[in-house]
Structures are given as C-alpha cells and as structure tokens.
Amino acid sequence: MRTQVAIIGSGPAGLLLGQLLHKAGVETVILERKSKDYVLSRIRAGVLEQGTVNLLAEAGVDARLRAEGLSHEGFALGFANRRLRIDLKDLVGKVVTVYGQTEVTRDLMAAREAAGLVTIYEADDVALHDFDGACPRVTWTESGRAQELACDFIAGCDGFHGPSRASLPEGSLQTFERVYPFGWLGVLADVPPCSHELIYAGHDRGFALCSMRSPTRSRYYVQCGADEDLSAWSDERFWDELRARLDPEAAAHVVTGPSIEKSIAPLRSFVAEPLRFGRLFLAGDAAHIVPPTGAKGLNLAASDVHYLAQGFAEHYGERSSAGLDGYSARALARIWKAERFSWWMTSLLHRFADQNSFDRRMQEAEFIYLEGSRAARTALAENYVGLPY
Structure with missing residues (x-):
C-alpha cells in the first residue's frame, strides 16, 4: 500500500486531520490499534472553542453539531460556597459550544466512511520506519499477517501511549511534565444538569465540576486520590460528595x-519538544497533555491539526515547505499558553495534599481578585474561549 500521509490514531485529532486533508486533495490512510467500537466508547470532555467549531465546519462535519450543540455564553467559578459567573459574551464577545468529544469522533468517522477513505482498525504492532529519510513507511499486523504502508509523511496522532513518540531515538526529544497527586472521578448519568452553564467549584473537600452532554444527560466530576478504588464509590457516595462541594x-x-x-x-501536564522529526510530525495527545480543568485537551489537538493540515496542503498544493518547517514552533507557542492556563485553573481550584494555610489563602485571594476585577475576568475569558490560531 502507498499513500501521501499516514496518520497513526483514529481519535478526533487523526480523523480531523484526515478530513481536512481529504478536502485539500491529499491522500491519507489512518491506522488505529483499537476497534471502531472501542474508540467510540471512550468518554471525554465536550467544551469546544469557536476555533474548533470553525475547523469542523471547514471539514464539512458540523451539521449535527449545529443542530444539537449547546451554545454557552458563560460559566461559573465556585469557591467557599460562593459562585462567580464569567460572562464570556460580555467580556470577550465569544462563546463556547458543548458537544461531546464522542459525538465529534462519530461525525468524523461517518464523513470518512461516506468519502470511501481508508481506516484500518485493530492494527497490531504498529511500527514507524525511516521517517528520518525520504521514504518513510509504517508496518503492522492485521489478522496475524504482516502489512506495510509506504508514504511521504507520518502524522502521529496516537495519544500519550502510542507508538509515534515512542519511535523517536533516545535524546532526540525534550519532555516537560508534572503529574498531579489526584484524579477526577467522573460520572455520566441521564439526569438534567443542575445548571444551564458549567460550574467549576473549589472547596475544602476538593474540586468538583458540573457539566453536561445535553439537556437530559449530565457529566459530573469530583477530585479524588489518584489511586482511589473505583469500586469504593457507589452512586450514592458520589452524589453526596458532589453536593457537599x-x-x-x-x-x-x-x-x-x-x-x-x-x-x-489521572491528571498531568506534559509537553514534548520539538514536534517534527524528519518526516514524522506529532499532534494532539502524542505531543502534549493538559489537565481537563479549562477544557483545552481536544481544542489544543484541533489547533495542532489546523497548523499541520495547512502545512501539508501548502506542500502538495504550492510546493512550499514553509508550513511544515514552521509547524513545531507555531504549535508549541499555542500549546504552552494553553498549558499555562490549564495549570493555573487546576492550581486555583484543587486541594493539594501538601497545601498549607498560606496556599489556601492565595487561592482565596485569587478568587476575590477575579470577583473585583473585570480585567482579570477578561483574561480568564480570553483563555477559556481559546486564543487565536
């Protein structure tokens, strides 16, 4: 087999890249180690920046999003039983859209299938070869038989644990990481949300988030220990703990x-640098991870894909290497700003095991500053709705 761009991973990053490249007349094959049903079973966040919505429209997969997505003009921060609304529309003139990542994936899969494009699921033992030269290739096994795909470029959109970043030679990459000493226990339930907008709540008992997937389906989270036993959390215990926060x-x-x-x-902050190695490019969770506080994960992957799709379109359409040559620097500039925002939101709202009374007062002072300063709320809103590409 041969294609122009081999895409590793059929999550939203890989599928969106494939769809944008299809619109630009660039051939792709997607390789995914899991089954289609498994990919669709993964429950993820669903707050989309306007830039992400615009990209999905450019990819031609926004019809259901426009019909079913929930436009939110604000969200709330909670602290010590107080609530502060951040009016996005008033502060920065923009909104966000609530539409589940699973639904984004479903729409992109349907578009790819309708266009007759190749996605290979349950590809075992995926390995990347010769991406430091002119003729990269990808090998895998399918139903026990060895397969090979020749290509011009490889896009690693295969997540934190995928083979793309792991294929890089030792010493070629610098990583930056912070692993947080807690996780989020999430519950999905067919109940109406407690608020028509999201609530991010900081409390002495720990963080809580009230979110939704639709007017009748809610997604709630509470901060818990990173090594908590899930079986110890009955539904009754979860609901009691949520309300207490x-x-x-x-x-x-x-x-x-x-x-x-x-x-x-689990929660972690992670960035790999650079994002290009010869003819291999990293995007999405293969390149970076952010804590879910602030809803940047999928949106950051979308901005990576925006830059990368532009670079490939320029390479094939204009015979220019400028976009691909500049991809890593452009993407990383936005990645680090999103990492900063996600780290700030996480630090503001969570309880840390080593936190002392001074740290807690600093969190309270930050919240009071937001209450009293339109400039501070504007900076928060600007980052929440998404910085420009």
Missing part, C-alpha cells in the same frame, strides 16, 4: 440517578 443553590438543583459510566482519570 457545591454552593447551596447548585447542590439543591442536583438531580441524582444511576450512573451509566463511571471512571477515574
């Missing part, structure tokens, strides 16, 4: 019900 009005509006999904996600 919210302001009285929000707690009173929590509608409980049986969970349809429950999981614990």
